[in-house]
Amino acid sequence: MTGSTFWGSAPDPRSAGAPPLRVVALADTDSYVKWAAALLSSLPAGSEVELLVVETPLAVSRTQMQSALVGSGMDAEHVRRVQFADLARIVGEMAPDAVLVAARGPVGRVMIAAMAELDPRPVIVSGLPGISIPATTAALIHRTQSDVFVLHSTREVSTFRALAERRGLVQRFALARLPFARSSVASTSENTRATDLVFASQAIVPRERADRMRVARLLVAAARADPEKRVVVKERTVTGEHQTHEQRYGYPDLLRRLAPLPPNLVVSTESMSHAFDSAEGLVTVSSTAAIEAIARGIPVIALDTFGVDDSLINPVFEGSGLFGSEAAVIAREFRLPPSEWLTRNYFHDPAKDNWVAQVEDLVVLRRAGALPPKPARDRRGGRVRDIWERKLALGRMDRSVAGTAVYAVGIPLRFVLRPILRPYFRRRLSAA
Known part of the structure; x- marks a missing residue:
């Protein structure tokens, strides 16, 4: 790890003797x-x-x-x-x-x-x-x-x-x-203790509580179907932590409503890399963990219970052969994609x-002092809009006076204008 003082102008980073990138x-x-x-x-x-x-x-x-x-x-x-x-x-x-x-x-x-x-x-x-x-x-x-x-x-x-x-x-x-x-698809683990069914939780897929409860029940059923093998619910946060997308209905809370739970059903917040060390296969709706698993030769089921739709971020799996039903999850019928799909998708x-x-x-x-400019996209509102968007993005972390002032005026105005302007912007977007 480097310190915090970097160098200034330098030659081509690819030439011999040039300072490092x-x-x-x-x-x-x-x-x-x-x-x-x-x-x-x-x-x-x-x-x-x-x-x-x-x-x-x-x-x-x-x-x-x-x-x-x-x-x-x-x-x-x-x-x-x-x-x-x-x-x-x-x-x-x-x-x-x-x-x-x-x-x-x-x-x-x-x-x-x-x-x-x-x-x-x-x-x-x-x-x-x-x-x-x-x-x-x-x-x-x-x-x-x-x-x-x-x-x-x-x-x-x-x-x-x-x-x-x-x-x-x-x-x-x-x-x-x-x-x-980056691992080879052929590098399937030889660990004889790799018997876990790992479920990769996602914050907003599926989004509705009823759908997430259905997944929770499925995981309980999978655990009960084979008491000798674990079902690991891989969560990314513990209570009080945040993730990229806000999770409204966490699986630990939903699972508690299904108690008593089988002892081979566990919740884990360890790294996905560690979870894979003992994984027989991965179950997900559309998590990028599926790509990580495939790279390690770990087979996958992309749960198709809720269909295939952009909102589920799962059309990418079409043609992969990874889609599977709840019955397939319970039976642990994991699979790997064909080479044609791999070549076009991440491999x-x-x-x-x-x-x-x-x-x-x-x-x-x-x-060389010749980096071309990359101007911001032209938008209405100018500097005031920039301040507004910074305040919305950073929330309480933006402590600027300008941000506070624009926010105080903008929130009430936004509440009034949004229903009026939304149809206009939808028409513009559909016509673009």
Whole structure:
């Protein structure tokens, strides 16, 4: 781990004798910290990196941090926490070649805007930390001002590129193998004690309480069907912790309503990597954990009880052969996808990865003082809208006087105008 003083202008990072590529990552929630740390670890040998956790309402806890960093080579003791108010100054003093902004859309847009105002500014990299099918306009708009948008499959790149063209948005997309899914598909565990059915919990999939209770009952049934094998409900948080998406109906609470529970049904908040060490198979609706499991040769069931729909983030599994019923879960009928699906979805030839090359190309321009500007998207409202969106994204972490003033006026006005303006914006979006 490097210190906090970075160097200034330097030659081409790819040339002999050039200073190493230096990258700072900015993250807040658990999934983005995990993604940022893993992506940094995939940079070329000799690169110097630092991870800053920006304090937002959903920032990771210390325990979540330790779990998120497993396998990244980073030590939680050396990850710095910073306030947003200090972010521009701190990164400006560090003067990195590039900044990886790893945050939810609204927060990411605010961080990207702050980095774009630095002089000289770093190359700004953003992206999405897992399955990103379907592509969404919101994901593009929030990251418009970044120089490079990292995605993780050839299908995602082609889908996002087509969407950007339809929406008239200019963006440079780059491909990177999911950094925490690098193992060979053929490397199936030989651990004879790998008998756990691991269920990857998701905060908003499915969303409704009745559907989540149905999943809870299924897990109880799976545990009772084979008392000699564990069913592990893999949660990402404990009470009081936050995650990228707010979870309204946590499985531990739902399971308590089904007590007494079979003793082989357990809830775990250990890292997914550790959970896989004893996994016979994974069950999920659409978690990126499915890709991690496949990478380790662990078979999967993508539960199809609730159908296949964009809102479930599971159309990506069409053609994979992973979809299975509740009966399949109880019978532990796990499966692996065919090679055709793998090639298009997250298991492409690593030689196709180009995100590092794209960043290095832009770093060359930056070091020469020729990095082209990446202006923010033109929007109505100007500076006032920027302040408003920063306040909405950062909540109580934005202590600026301007943010407080705009928020005090904007919330009542928003309440009045939203029903009036919503039909107008829907018509514009459908016509775009």
